Amino acid sequence: MASSSRTDAAATDPDPAPTRPTDTPAPIAVPSPRYLLHHLLDRRDTPRGTASPVMDGTAAAPAAKAEAKLVSGEAGYVLEDVPHVSDYLPDLPTYPNPLQDNPAYSVVKQYFVDPDDTVCQKIVVHKGGSRGNHFRRAGPRQRVYFESDEVHACIVTCGGLCPGLNTVIREIVCGLSDMYGVSKILGIQGGYRGFYARNTINLTPKNVNDIHKRGGTILGSSRGGHDTTKIVDSIQYRGINQVYVIGGDGSQRGAGVIFEEVRRRGLKVAVAGIPKTIDNDIPVIDKSFGFDSAVEEAQRAINAAHVEAGSAENGIGLVKLMGRYSGFIAHYATLASRDVDCCLIPESPFYLEGEGGLFKFIEKRLKENGHMVIVVAEGAGQKLIAENMKQMGQDASGNALLLDVGLWLSQKINEHFKKNKTTINLKYIDPTYMIRAIPSNASDNVYCTLLAHSVVHGAMAGYTGFTVGQVNGRHCYIPFYKITEKQNKVSITDRMWARLLSSTNQPSFLSKQDVEDAKAEDERAAKLLDGSPSNHKA
Ligand SMILES: Nc1ncnc2c1ncn2[C@@H]1O[C@H](COP(=O)(O)OP(=O)(O)OP(=O)(O)O)[C@@H](O)[C@H]1O
Ligand SMILES: O=P(O)(O)OC[C@H]1O[C@](O)(CO)[C@@H](O)[C@@H]1O
Numbered sequence: 001m002a003s004s005s006r007t008d009a010a011a012t013d014p015d016p017a018p019t020r021p022t023d024t025p026a027p028i029a030v031p032s033p034r035y036l037l038h039h040l041l042d043r044r045d046t047p048r049g050t051a052s053p054v055m056d057g058t059a060a061a062p063a064a065k066a067e068a069k070l071v072s073g074e075a076g077y078v079l080e081d082v083p084h085v086s087d088y089l090p091d092l093p094t095y096p097n098p099l100q101d102n103p104a105y106s107v108v109k110q111y112f113v114d115p116d117d118t119v120c121q122k123i124v125v126h127k128g129g130s131r132g133n134h135f136r137r138a139g140p141r142q143r144v145y146f147e148s149d150e151v152h153a154c155i156v157t158c159g160g161l162c163p164g165l166n167t168v169i170r171e172i173v174c175g176l177s178d179m180y181g182v183s184k185i186l187g188i189q190g191g192y193r194g195f196y197a198r199n200t201i202n203l204t205p206k207n208v209n210d211i212h213k214r215g216g217t218i219l220g221s222s223r224g225g226h227d228t229t230k231i232v233d234s235i236q237y238r239g240i241n242q243v244y245v246i247g248g249d250g251s252q253r254g255a256g257v258i259f260e261e262v263r264r265r266g267l268k269v270a271v272a273g274i275p276k277t278i279d280n281d282i283p284v285i286d287k288s289f290g291f292d293s294a295v296e297e298a299q300r301a302i303n304a305a306h307v308e309a310g311s312a313e314n315g316i317g318l319v320k321l322m323g324r325y326s327g328f329i330a331h332y333a334t335l336a337s338r339d340v341d342c343c344l345i346p347e348s349p350f351y352l353e354g355e356g357g358l359f360k361f362i363e364k365r366l367k368e369n370g371h372m373v374i375v376v377a378e379g380a381g382q383k384l385i386a387e388n389m390k391q392m393g394q395d396a397s398g399n400a401l402l403l404d405v406g407l408w409l410s411q412k413i414n415e416h417f418k419k420n421k422t423t424i425n426l427k428y429i430d431p432t433y434m435i436r437a438i439p440s441n442a443s444d445n446v447y448c449t450l451l452a453h454s455v456v457h458g459a460m461a462g463y464t465g466f467t468v469g470q471v472n473g474r475h476c477y478i479p480f481y482k483i484t485e486k487q488n489k490v491s492i493t494d495r496m497w498a499r500l501l502s503s504t505n506q507p508s509f510l511s512k513q514d515v516e517d518a519k520a521e522d523e524r525a526a527k528l529l530d531g532s533p534s535n536h537k538a
């Protein structure tokens with residue numbers, strides 16, 4: 001059951017002061033939040049530090065039972081707010097934000113974010129329409145919940161690699177140090193299991209100075225190994241009070257579970273996520289860091305495929321790009337290149353034989369141009385392949401291990417033309433790991449910097465259980481459940497996919513039913529934007 005607490009108040013902030021302070025004494029006790037938090041733990045049932053996991057008075061509740069913190073306003077306005085440490089520790093002292101004395105920031109016109117600022121998820125509105133969902137705007141708050149020398153932060157990177165990981169690590173370290181004077185920052189090595197099974201390293205602005213020039217993550221990463229109790233034991237034992245998790249949907253789910261356990265134990269620990277996914281499959285946010293770098297790097301493989309194909313009789317260049325469930329890299333790389341004749345993605349089923357099928361299209365293109373380029377996302381055509389081959393199982397995090405669509409497609413195309421007694425020259429290029437391992441490009445570096453600084457401001461202000469993200473060009477704090485309840489997918493009923501179809505002139509491969517299903521899915525997504533509480537669950 002999706003339960004939620006909704007109050008009819010303006011957006012509230014645990015720090016109600018809107019402007020730069022003149023001379024504010026520190027520390028002071030803040031008032032309890034004005035909104036009702038029915039959803040939060042009843043602290044009489046779960047005294048601080050006890051191990052009772054009971055949220056609903058019955059059996060041990062799943063740790064990730066995050067529930068919405070909703071504030072509604074006029075004209076269908078809904079704020080999907082993020083948790084705050086003061087929700088379950090109401091009497092914490094606050095301190096003036098050290099940024100107010102920082103010469104670099106003193107010329108900024110509006111120094112601190114207004115506590116009532118929120119960012120709308122639905123940017124296109126109709127006159128008289130509902131204002132829909134909003135998120136709390138990211139940025140520095142006038143008062144913070146941690147003193148500089150009290151902070152003991154840690155950073156962990158989980159899941160697959162992505163350009164920009166090192167930049168985010170660098171900028172969290174430098175942001176904490178330069179803006180907030182924090183010096184205790186631990187790097188957890190090797191992903192989640194590193195909390196309890198590996199060494200840690202001390203991170204300083206000096207030792208992270210040039211890491212953004214390198215691909216990968218200096219901390220290492222892994223899949224699987226999320227043992228919540230051991231992780232939170234380690235956090236508690238080491239005295240860590242800010243946890244920064246850089247990772248994809250799985251990692252953000254893991255961060256959500258850590259947050260729930262931290263809250264259940266009543267610890268003053270901010271748990272914050274920075275969404276990482278080369279596939280761009282995280283919903284709500286405009287795009288994930290590293291995605292642009294990946295699209296740019298994919299051009300090199302597509303160019304090579306084009307050169308190879310154009311230099312041979314009936315040349316076919318086939319390029320496989322990453323995209324387990326979402327074909328954004330293939331989609332954008334195709335649109336950017338204009339050398340691609342056909343792009344295949346997981347969201348759009350295709351077939352090989354018969355009228356309107358891939359083979360007929362290849363025959364047509366070879367006849368017209370003498371060569372062609374096909375880009376295929378790794379998750380495309382998996383159903384089709386599974387009919388031919390047997391499934392390969394799951395990785396350590398429970399993600400499906402995919403069958404190699406590139407090899408399979410190469411074999412099928414070769415067999416088809418051999419049967420038709422036509423000579424073709426097919427060159428298959430798989431640049432996937434080469435793309436994933438590059439350092440981020442210049443624009444991603446700037447993007448990573450802003451994300452890292454925004455997440456630091458949020459944690460220092462006492463927000464927790466949130467992911468930072470850019471929504472309609474503005475940075476905001478988004479509750480974990482919002483970005484893990486579904487995946488971002490290429491919408492094949494959207495104008496952007498139509499642009500691709502019109503640029504490649506490939507068949508759409510879709511049946512009437514496929515189109516109807518896609519439209520129904522889009523409608524469901526549009527309704528969610530209208531402020532209906534998300535149907536999130538553990
Ligand atoms: N539901 C979950 N609860 C707790 N931990 C999880 C959950 N799902 C995944 N994790 C943990 O998160 C980490 C990363 O997950 P995963 O391997 O799926 O990568 P990801 O973060 O989704 O990144 P990407 O898919 O972009 O490579 C793993 O250590 C995994 O154990
Ligand atoms: O081989 P690994 O490291 O498990 O990662 C492969 C997967 O990671 C991703 O890049 C997501 O991070 C997917 O596109 C791909 O399927």
Ligand SMILES: [Mg+2]
Binds near residue numbers: 159248249250
């Ligand atoms: Mg994932």
